[in-house]
Amino acid sequence: MKKKTITLIAVIGVVALVALWLIGGYNRFVSREEAVGKAWANVEAQYQRRADLIPNLVNTVKGYARHESQTFAEVTAARTRATSIQVDPSNITPEQLQQFQQAQSQVGSALGRLIAVAEQYPDLKANSNFLELQAQLEGTENRIQKSRTEYNEAVQRYNVSVRRFPGNIVAALFGFETKSSFQSESGSEKAPEVVF
Amino acid sequence: MKPLSAHTLPVRTLCATLLCLLCATAHAAVYWTPERLPMVHLQDASRYAVNPDGVLAAATVDSLDRELARLEKETGVQTVVIAVRHIEGDDPYTFGQAVADRYGIGHKGRDDGLLVLLCTDDRSYSILTGDGLEGVLPDAVCYRIEQQVMVPLLKRGEWDQALLATVDKLDRCIRQDPEMSAYTEEGEADGWVGLLVAGVLTLVVLPMAVVLGRRKCPACGKRKLEAVQEQHVVVQGQRKVRTVYRCTHCGHISHHDRNDIIQPGGGMFWGGPAGGGFRGGGPMHGSFGGGHFGGGGASGRF
Numbered sequence: 001m002k003k004k005t006i007t008l009i010a011v012i013g014v015v016a017l018v019a020l021w022l023i024g025g026y027n028r029f030v031s032r033e034e035a036v037g038k039a040w041a042n043v044e045a046q047y048q049r050r051a052d053l054i055p056n057l058v059n060t061v062k063g064y065a066r067h068e069s070q071t072f073a074e075v076t077a078a079r080t081r082a083t084s085i086q087v088d089p090s091n092i093t094p095e096q097l098q099q100f101q102q103a104q105s106q107v108g109s110a111l112g113r114l115i116a117v118a119e120q121y122p123d124l125k126a127n128s129n130f131l132e133l134q135a136q137l138e139g140t141e142n143r144i145q146k147s148r149t150e151y152n153e154a155v156q157r158y159n160v161s162v163r164r165f166p167g168n169i170v171a172a173l174f175g176f177e178t179k180s181s182f183q184s185e186s187g188s189e190k191a192p193e194v195v196f
Numbered sequence: 197m198k199p200l201s202a203h204t205l206p207v208r209t210l211c212a213t214l215l216c217l218l219c220a221t222a223h224a225a226v227y228w229t230p231e232r233l234p235m236v237h238l239q240d241a242s243r244y245a246v247n248p249d250g251v252l253a254a255a256t257v258d259s260l261d262r263e264l265a266r267l268e269k270e271t272g273v274q275t276v277v278i279a280v281r282h283i284e285g286d287d288p289y290t291f292g293q294a295v296a297d298r299y300g301i302g303h304k305g306r307d308d309g310l311l312v313l314l315c316t317d318d319r320s321y322s323i324l325t326g327d328g329l330e331g332v333l334p335d336a337v338c339y340r341i342e343q344q345v346m347v348p349l350l351k352r353g354e355w356d357q358a359l360l361a362t363v364d365k366l367d368r369c370i371r372q373d374p375e376m377s378a379y380t381e382e383g384e385a386d387g388w389v390g391l392l393v394a395g396v397l398t399l400v401v402l403p404m405a406v407v408l409g410r411r412k413c414p415a416c417g418k419r420k421l422e423a424v425q426e427q428h429v430v431v432q433g434q435r436k437v438r439t440v441y442r443c444t445h446c447g448h449i450s451h452h453d454r455n456d457i458i459q460p461g462g463g464m465f466w467g468g469p470a471g472g473g474f475r476g477g478g479p480m481h482g483s484f485g486g487g488h489f490g491g492g493g494a495s496g497r498f
Contacts, residue, residue, distance in 0.1 A: 046490075132336040142493075
């Protein structure tokens with residue numbers, strides 16, 4: 001009788017420990033996943049910020065360089081394409097990310113061309129409104145880079161905890177899968193060079 | 197002693213000149229990295245200007261420190277001003293961002309860090325804002341301050357004036373924001389923690405220390421000794437203070453001698469000749485609050 005009680009207590013103890021471990025693991029995954037979602041929202045917000053700058057920038061350049069309509073059209077088209085891509089933050093697939101990145105890098109290079117065009121107009125280069133827009137654009141590119149880095153860090157933290165033993169058992173049990181991060185940029189993704 | 201021969205003097209001069217040159221180039225060739233840059237605020241809470249190459253005059257550093265201490269006290273904004281000759285990588289934005297990330301300038305949550313960087317020999321500069329300052333100092337405003345205040349002075353090589361005027365302008369911009377100027381030192385969270393720590397200390401640690409600090413009774417081994425008397429005695433020619441203990445457990449009487457701090461012929465001294473453990477008058481260490489910089493600000497070259 002007494003032996004039975006001891007066994008029972010031991011079993012309950014072990015079950016309780018396992019349950020605690022599962023709960024702890026689950027909660028850790030949830031909070032890390034949450035952090036990834038937050039970082040992604042920041043990435044999108046920064047790209048959106050750049051997209052919001054474009055109409056203003058185009059209008060300013062238009063005032064001085066009317067004949068560059070093709071460049072304006074390119075920038076606007078790239079912007080429209082990029083803003084139309086929606087990525088589901090809870091389920092970011094590598095393909096989605098690839099698509100998103102590609103569309104955004106097209107915006108980047110179109111903007112680069114727009115700035116290069118603008119550089120050919122001395123009056124425009126001296127326009128304080130244009131110069132401030134350029135500074136804002138540069139700051140926005142910096143923010144984009146920073147948010148991408150932070151997103152990748154959040155993904156890495158999450159992925160490591162999902163993959164590592166014994167956490168991977170909990171992860172598999174509750175269906176937490178690894179997430180994809182930004183790949184190092186190809187040349188076209190480079191921020192447009194802003195020369196002072 | 198042999199008189200100097202005709203050729204030793206030039207050789208000596210040459211050597212001395214070479215040595216001087218070597219020292220000078222060694223000094224000039226410091227390309228600072230975020231890791232190596234000395235963060236003076238961490239050693240001394242009242243200092244904000246980092247000036248390892250001596251780019252700025254001591255008076256400038258002083259007045260920057262004073263202004264920025266006032267700014268932090270009144271608006272919460274934590275600023276670091278860095279004036280160096282070269283940075284590694286020659287990219288003021290990346291460097292400034294790395295410094296901000298490394299030390300977490302500004303308060304967590306408020307993210308009210310501000311960083312001003314000047315690299316005189318690289319001829320570059322940068323103003324970086326923490327996330328919480330992007331409203332009051334958007335990129336365009338930072339750019340405007342740089343173009344209108346900083347760059348004209350930098351072009352004339354007036355480093356001191358350039359940084360003083362820039363910091364002054366930033367200071368005024370920040371104070372114009374009602375939310376920033378309404379800052380009161382958020383001691384609440386810290387206060388709670390402090391209170392908790394103090395409570396734990398008094399309720400748990402202190403009694404423990406008192407109990408553990410007590411001597412063991414040589415008779416029964418219990419830490420139940422109670423000091424009952426203190427007397428001055430001379431043991432083997434040395435003045436001692438003798439404390440007499442009585443054990444509250446077994447009633448055994450014992451005593452312990454320690455050196456009298458009043459030495460014959462000398463004044464009072466603390467901690468012995470090996471140097472006291474008192475830090476009186478030393479600077480108070482500062483800290484950064486873990487603020488976040490998301491890439492805001494403006495950088496450029498002159």
